[in-house]
Amino acid sequence: MLTRFAPSPTGELHLGHAYSALAAHDAARGAGGAFRLRIDDIDGSRSREIYVDAALADLAWLGLGWDGAPVRQSERLGAYDAALADLAARGLVYPCFCTRADIAASLAAPHGPAGALYPGTCRHLLPGDRERRMAQEPHCWRLDMRRAAALVGKLWWEEEGQGLRAADPAAHGDIVLARKDAPASYHLASTLDDAAMGVTHVVRGADLIASTDVHRLLQALLGLATPLYRHHALVCDTAGQRLAKRDAAASLAALRARGVDGKKLAADLRAGRLPSGYSLKMP
The missing domain is CATH 3.40.50.620 (HUPs)
Structure with missing residues (x-):
């Protein structure tokens, strides 16, 4: 262990x-x-x-x-960059230029475990517009959740002592994988680091149970081992x-x-x- x-x-x-x-x-x-x-x-x-x-x-x-x-x-910034580049090469991430105010102003935005979901505004930008704006505007990188979830299919993770749980990463929407002000999000960095460190059991607070769905998806996309989880x-x-x-x-x-x-x-x-x-x- x-x-x-x-x-x-x-x-x-x-x-x-x-x-x-x-x-x-x-x-x-x-x-x-x-x-x-x-x-x-x-x-x-x-x-x-x-x-x-x-x-x-x-x-x-x-x-x-x-x-x-x-x-x-x-x-470990190089490891995060490499993972993001891998996902980008497969068309699974896209740059997002929206501010928090832009997202909050979208009254049609659905809600997930962490609050309002990103409405997908920048997902539909034309390639030329993306390239132009990337050269001029701060941006984060988001996971195209629908494409990613469709690629890996059904996923499960194990809560120690309680058995398998079905993962529902789609409920989180197009999550941020690299922030405007940081090279990687909590989801991406923690998932990669746990795998690189050889963590066999992730022991953490129960407020992070929902995040496990996202981490399980990233493990599947990046070919990483899945640890057991124990949420206290x-x-x-x-x-x-x-x-x-x-x-x-x-x-x-x-x-x-x-x-x-x-x-x-x-x-x-x-x-x-x-x-x-x-x-x-x-x-």
């Missing part, structure tokens, strides 16, 4: 990150396997090296150890909302500054005991 924990260095880790890191770490160690770290640092506008150092310190404070040096997404409950606040990095009171750095014992906190989280005001919840 090989699991991973993949924080984005865009803020301080919180209790939810701790719970997820422990779940991945303990699954691997319990099976005599390996636990790896990956730093998802390709968001150039928000990633900060100070948060990389803070994350490593937080994990060590919890008593977690990892195998090998952390993998950095910023060192989320740490929520008093309002029942999933924690975010803006929840400063729940940050591990704040808890450490208050004198909380990291290893004791880890033991409590393993037992399902959370600090007052927080709870575990499946979405």
Whole structure:
């Protein structure tokens, strides 16, 4: 077994990150396997090296150890470019020039698991118009979902202990694979990285269950192995909302500054005991 924990260095880790890191770490160690770290640092506008150092310190404070040096997404840009070029050569991606405001203004846009779906505006541009606009305008790259889904047919993925689930990537519409401000989307980068790292079990929060449909499609398109998945409950606040990095009171750095014992906190989280005001919840 090989699991991973993949924080984005865009803020301080919180209790939810701790719970997820422990779940991945303990699954691997319990099976005599390996636990790896990956730093998802390709968001150039928000990633900060100070948060990389803070994350490593937080994990060590919890008593977690990892195998090998952390993998950095910023060192794997060539792999993302190659995958995108492969999909482009097969006519499965297209440039999109629409802004978020353009998409929001499309009242006819259907909705999927993550909200409004892209209405496909740029999918129908003529080749000449695409080339002209690509030379002049910022653009992302979107997957032509209908063509991609038709190419691979029915797909399945396995939730550990619960059996096979039918994947429904079409429900997500034409997803972004490379953003205007980043060389790869979460979907593309995470799928490629898990395969390159040899991850056998993806242990992550249940808020990412729907994303697994998209990752399964990309695995099929790019000829990648499919790991087992284990989605765990989320740490929520008093309002029942999933924690975010803006929840400063729940940050591990704040808890450490208050004198909380990291290893004791880890033991409590393993037992399902959370600090007052927080709870575990499946979405």
